[in-house]
Amino acid sequence: MELTPVDATGRLRVSGVCTVATAPASTVRARRLLRDSGHTQIVVDLSGLTQLDTVGAVWLRRLPTLAPPRIRDVSLVDLPASLSAFASTVQGATAAPPRVAADPDPGFLDRIGERAYADVSAIMSFLYLASDLTWASVVALVRRRGIRPGAFIEQATLVGADGVAIVAVIMFLIGGVSTLQAAAQLRQFGANVLVADLLAIGITRELGPLMAAIMVAGRSGSSFAAEISTMKFTEELDALRTMALNPLHFVAVPKMWAMLLTVPMLTVMANFIGLAGGTATGVLSLDISPATFINRVQNALLLKDVITGLVKSFSFAWIITIVSVHRGLQFRGGAAGVGRATTAAVVSAIFSIIVLDLVWGLLFYLR
Amino acid sequence: MTSPAMAGKVVAVRDLQVAYAEDAPPVLDGVTLAVDRGDVTCIVGGSGCGKSTLLKAIIGLVPPRAGLVQLLGESLYELAEDNRDSLLQRVGVMFQYGAMLGSLTVGENVGLALQMHTSAEPGLVQDVVDAWLERVGLAGSANRMPSELSGGMRKRAALARAMALEPEILFCDEPGAGLDPITAAGIDRLLLTLNERQATTLIVVTHELLSIERLDGRLVMLDGGRVIYDGTAQEARVAARSDLELFFHPR
Numbered sequence: 030m031e032l033t034p035v036d037a038t039g040r041l042r043v044s045g046v047c048t049v050a051t052a053p054a055s056t057v058r059a060r061r062l063l064r065d066s067g068h069t070q071i072v073v074d075l076s077g078l079t080q081l082d083t084v085g086a087v088w089l090r091r092l093p094t095l096a097p098p099r100i101r102d103v104s105l106v107d108l109p110a111s112l113s114a115f116a117s118t119v120q121g122a123t124a125a126p127p128r129v130a131a132d133p134d135p136g137f138l139d140r141i142g143e144r145a146y147a148d149v150s151a152i153m154s155f156l157y158l159a160s161d162l163t164w165a166s167v168v169a170l171v172r173r174r175g176i177r178p179g180a181f182i183e184q185a186t187l188v189g190a191d192g193v194a195i196v197a198v199i200m201f202l203i204g205g206v207s208t209l210q211a212a213a214q215l216r217q218f219g220a221n222v223l224v225a226d227l228l229a230i231g232i233t234r235e236l237g238p239l240m241a242a243i244m245v246a247g248r249s250g251s252s253f254a255a256e257i258s259t260m261k262f263t264e265e266l267d268a269l270r271t272m273a274l275n276p277l278h279f280v281a282v283p284k285m286w287a288m289l290l291t292v293p294m295l296t297v298m299a300n301f302i303g304l305a306g307g308t309a310t311g312v313l314s315l316d317i318s319p320a321t322f323i324n325r326v327q328n329a330l331l332l333k334d335v336i337t338g339l340v341k342s343f344s345f346a347w348i349i350t351i352v353s354v355h356r357g358l359q360f361r362g363g364a365a366g367v368g369r370a371t372t373a374a375v376v377s378a379i380f381s382i383i384v385l386d387l388v389w390g391l392l393f394y395l396r
Numbered sequence: 397m398t399s400p401a402m403a404g405k406v407v408a409v410r411d412l413q414v415a416y417a418e419d420a421p422p423v424l425d426g427v428t429l430a431v432d433r434g435d436v437t438c439i440v441g442g443s444g445c446g447k448s449t450l451l452k453a454i455i456g457l458v459p460p461r462a463g464l465v466q467l468l469g470e471s472l473y474e475l476a477e478d479n480r481d482s483l484l485q486r487v488g489v490m491f492q493y494g495a496m497l498g499s500l501t502v503g504e505n506v507g508l509a510l511q512m513h514t515s516a517e518p519g520l521v522q523d524v525v526d527a528w529l530e531r532v533g534l535a536g537s538a539n540r541m542p543s544e545l546s547g548g549m550r551k552r553a554a555l556a557r558a559m560a561l562e563p564e565i566l567f568c569d570e571p572g573a574g575l576d577p578i579t580a581a582g583i584d585r586l587l588l589t590l591n592e593r594q595a596t597t598l599i600v601v602t603h604e605l606l607s608i609e610r611l612d613g614r615l616v617m618l619d620g621g622r623v624i625y626d627g628t629a630q631e632a633r634v635a636a637r638s639d640l641e642l643f644f645h646p647r
């Protein structure tokens with residue numbers, strides 16, 4: 030593309046090929062030529078153009094915006110007849126309608142108010158969902174209408190059975206690490222043998238339920254949120270509605286049942302494997318005989334600890350389901366929205382688990 | 397509540413106003429429409445003018461901001477859940493993009509309503525599913541997942557699912573879009589057969605001129621959020637109106 034400097038009569042000639050390949054790179058030169066001219070009116074002569082495309086035509090249309098304020102008028106003239114198909118684009122006939130005026134910048138208090146309103150309505154919708162889903166899960170036990178036979182087994186397999194391996198491996202390692210850490214401290218007091226007690230208590234009260242729940246939140250919470258947000262995106266939830274099925278009950282109740290059943294089961298397994306990992310590490314790396322170690326573990330194990338651990342895991346399963354279903358339903362906008370819903374579900378679920386854990390800790394062990 | 401003009405209509409919409417957000421401008425603004433039992437109605441209009449929104453408002457998915465919506469003589473949005481569900485069982489809906497449940501097979505999708513709402517035993521459900529799939533040209537696809545079907549196949553499966561409970565009213569959002577002309581004509585014939593044999597009321601959103609011609613029913617055209625034409629297709633074709641002219645004879 031050729032740009033000849035503005036001549037004495039205020040003419041800027043644009044000639045040659047003005048396309049996506051040449052136009053963008055000429056912006057700087059065009060701006061300089063316009064700035065260097067002493068005129069207040071410029072006529073852009075297009076008669077020498079040989080080729081144009083949409084990018085080129087829009088580039089020409091934008092020439093006036095490149096002119097310094099001193100230049101009051103830039104007009105485009107003499108578009109060759111062979112390029113008349115682009116005339117309306119060059120003349121800006123297809124210009125976008127003016128945007129709807131945005132709200133004037135809201136004040137500080139307005140923004141706080143809006144934010145608070147959004148938070149309060151999110152909390153209300155969460156509480157509503159929590160009560161609706163909980164109630165539906167109980168009612169559906171006796172009245173199965175609206176729940177697809179087989180859905181529960183499918184979900185229980187996905188949440189429970191498929192999660193066994195990873196929970197087992199992680200708990201074995203956690204048991205081992207806990208033993209080593211405990212031993213490092215207790216050795217200083219010559220109390221090596223108390224490692225077993227600490228392990229038994231730590232695993233059954235805290236680490237077993239907590240790690241099982243966190244693994245389930247990462248595996249199943251994320252997939253619940255992804256599934257539900259995708260179903261919203263593809264109008265599957267709407268389709269269920271029109272088939273006279275309550276989407277929430279149809280989709281979420283089997284998930285709730287599966288979680289409430291399998292997370293405590295995973296926790297029992299996590300406790301066993303964690304203790305096994307700890308015992309193995311203890312026996313191999315500290316000089317405690319297997320018999321002593323196992324004996325002390327057995328003595329330190331309290332039914333109360335195991336049971337409170339199970340109660341906790343039951344509540345974790347409940348909160349993970351509700352949080353991830355809620356995040357899935359909050360979904361807005363496209364594939365990226367599904368990703369955001371999934372991430373938000375895992376983060377919120379783990380956060381809620383920790384908060385609930387603290388609450389249970391205060392209830393059970395505060396004397 | 398029901399005015400005489402609305403009595404006996406399977407679908408009655410009056411001064412309907414719908415918006416997707418509180419502060420958004422309405423998508424539909426003053427739509428009035430009444431459909432008689434057994435009629436065939438084609439809804440046409442430019443892309444984005446609110447045809448799908450109108451269907452969704454009628455079947456209870458988008459609560460109206462103002463106006464009256466009645467389906468089979470009942471105000472859907474005011475019913476208790478149980479009553480609404482039994483009303484919806486008399487209605488079939490085929491969504492614009494199919495909306496097949498991705499976690500179930502095509503056969504399970506088609507048979508879902510039968511399985512959930514009737515006491516049909518699994519063998520019967522299976523056979524009905526096969527019969528419907530065959531009628532929409534998808535014989536043998538029952539065990540495939542919706543994600544394994546092409547766009548057009550998915551819509552045909554969705555049509556089979558919408559018809560599985562033998563609805564009194566069938567809503568179809570662009571049944572012919574994405575189909576080859578032969579399959580599209582087959583779908584139109586199938587819809588007409590249903591209409592003749594079971595007096596199924598058909599409400600069809602479509603852009604295909606051929607399809608409008610074949611269905612040969614009432615034509616409702618939307619524009620700017622309102623109904624701008626309501627009459628027979630033949631009259632529309634010869635009406636001296638520039639907006640209709642452009643639709644039927646685009647240059």
Ligand SMILES: Nc1ncnc2c1ncn2[C@@H]1O[C@H](COP(=O)(O)OP(=O)(O)OP(=O)(O)O)[C@@H](O)[C@H]1O
Pocket residue numbers: 416423441442443444445446447448449450492
């Ligand atoms: N979920 C939604 N949220 C916000 N706006 C929406 C939503 N769905 C549709 N709209 C808007 O409503 C208007 C009408 O959409 P609708 O899907 O009803 O159009 P349509 O007539 O079916 O178009 P098409 O022929 O392309 O399917 C559009 O302007 C669209 O942007």
Ligand SMILES: [Mg+2]
Pocket residue numbers: 447448449492569
């Ligand atoms: Mg549509």
